[in-house]
Amino acid sequence: MKKLQKLLLLAIFSIGIFGTAKAQVPTVDATQNGVVAGGKYTYTVPNTAGQSWTWTIIDNTGAILDGTGGEYAMVDVEDYEKEITWNTNGTFYVLVETTIDLTGCTNQYAIQVNVASNDYTVAFNAGTTKVYCADDANIASGLEMTLDITLAGGAPAAAYYDMEVQFQVDGGATQTATIGADHKFNIPGITIADPVAPAMANITVTIVKVTDKNGVEFTPLAADQDLVIAINPIPAKPTISF
The missing domain is CATH 2.60.40.10 (Immunoglobulins)
Known part of the structure; x- marks a missing residue:
């Protein structure tokens, strides 16, 4: 019986962990206001030698967006520079994670982008x-x-x-x-x-x-x-x- 209880508790604990595992709204370092749906904006991070960057777009629920939903369109100008056209209104986050290639050490920066309707x-x-x-x-x-x-x-x-x-x-x-x-x-x-x-x-x-x-x-x-x-x-x- 005790073994069964332990297995049951483990199952409940596992469901709790995996049921809530998803992307999270990032901690915001800066906020961009005054963006209107349909506008194209350039986002740049310092081009530091020996580093690489991963760009992620997140919505206000913490879900990662890949652009196929039409919320935005991103053009890769350089690894360290992107042009993003915001197609719909709402709150979005641009998250950049930078990595030192030699060591694998990382750091990240996020901005909150408040996109208003085209009025x-x-x-x-x-x-x-x-x-x-x-x-x-x-x-x-x-x-x-x-x-x-x-x-x-x-x-x-x-x-x-x-x-x-x-x-x-x-x-x-x-x-x-x-x-x-x-x-x-x-x-x-x-x-x-x-x-x-x-x-x-x-x-x-x-x-x-x-x-x-x-x-x-x-x-x-x-x-x-x-x-x-x-x-x-x-x-x-x-x-x-x-």
């Missing part, structure tokens, strides 16, 4: 129409556009700039401009040959896509993607009879 919004500033007289010099020099861009309802941090905006003028070829935190860019100049009888009554500028510094792409709602530039003719030059 960017973009629209043209100050309504959907701008009105110009056909002889306005700004039309020929290139009209300034200003966008309203928010992230999670507030102004994006400086770390997200510069951004690239892709746009079209009257449905033409897609063009690209760079915008800083002021959200301003110029479309190419438009020639009005005859301001008294301009060949066009309006021009439509369309936002195609905006991409932040970290590669996160976002597009406007259909109601916010167009800005109409109205071009009003000027009257014929009056003559004074005398």
Whole structure:
């Protein structure tokens, strides 16, 4: 009977050990905030001769992720440098274990990465129409556009700039401009040959896509993607009879 009890206790103890054996959430050495789903970030450790590195991505339950679930995609730049694109929001851990090749001695470092949802919004500033007289010099020099861009309802941090905006003028070829935190860019100049009888009554500028510094792409709602530039003719030059 005693032998049976010992075997039973051993079995229970073994189940307790192996039932809880899994990857653990690592002890965090640093935290990275301000990451948006869809962004690509570079992670680097010191390139010390005679050492090698093992990189592991862990989720908030302590499970090791291999990338096949789509949570992230990792590119091996070097053994000591990785580019990671975070595809989904959540809390993740980047764990690096470094090993001295000669001795096998190890040490590790972990960062917690807080990935937020892509809640960017973009629209043209100050309504959907701008009105110009056909002889306005700004039309020929290139009209300034200003966008309203928010992230999670507030102004994006400086770390997200510069951004690239892709746009079209009257449905033409897609063009690209760079915008800083002021959200301003110029479309190419438009020639009005005859301001008294301009060949066009309006021009439509369309936002195609905006991409932040970290590669996160976002597009406007259909109601916010167009800005109409109205071009009003000027009257014929009056003559004074005398």
